[in-house]
Amino acid sequence: MKRILQYTRNARGVTLVEILASLVILSVILAVFVPLFGHSMTSTKVSEDMLDATYVAQTTMEELHQQMTTLNETSIGSLKNATYLRKDTERYYYKKETSEAYIEISIKAPVDGLSSVLVKVYPNSGKSKLLAQMETINRWGKTP
Template sequence: MNNFKSERGITLIEIIASIAILAIIILAFMPMFTQTMRTSSISTDILDATYLAQSKMEEVYHLSTTSTFDDAKSQIEDMSLVETENSWYHYEQTTDDYYIYLSIKEPQNELSNVLVKVYRDNTKSKLESQMESIYRWEN
């Protein structure tokens, strides 16, 4: 019974020691938390860019099944024709966060190469996502 009635409390030194131990533990885990935040941010950017590339690929696929190549060249949504070289047609689109570059090769034997690249901005310094496929164009 005497142990329960003791009025002895925690000393200031014990409190400071426990705070120091907690601080050391927290500081040991801080780099892990910051790295996790950085990795999460990068993953989100790549996922968004991949979604944009996939959307453009699906748009071109839809055009390849519903129209001829000559008709489809002018029907690519929200993109402007940048240049034409060696049977490749290059389109670009700038969104709020990304620069999308689409290349479509004129069909040979009904098959056409399609390449979508998504960059961080129009300087093309950082490639976020890239997709390539071959589509069969209906005549």
């Protein structure tokens, strides 16, 4: 019993100042790292949206390529799965709306059987923010 009493008299506890100092250090560390988590979540969401839009643009581009290889140049005004919008001096404009995005397609009038195709993907028909864009040159009709 004497030993226990002697141990409790000599045991040193943690003071209030030491606890407060450790809390201040912990708070500073947390104040630095917590905003990084929020920023990484935002970056992840932006990257995910861009990746999804790029996939939509690539799929649209592949559909257009398939149509252009089976159609001839005179069919430029009637593409499947796309709504004709207008024609200016050089380009034909189409739109395509899906549940994921609003897609704008621009096809340059064919020159020697070749057309420049531009696909832009927006989150909605307001076209407030361009998510992805792809451009290529396609040949109309079957290659010889």
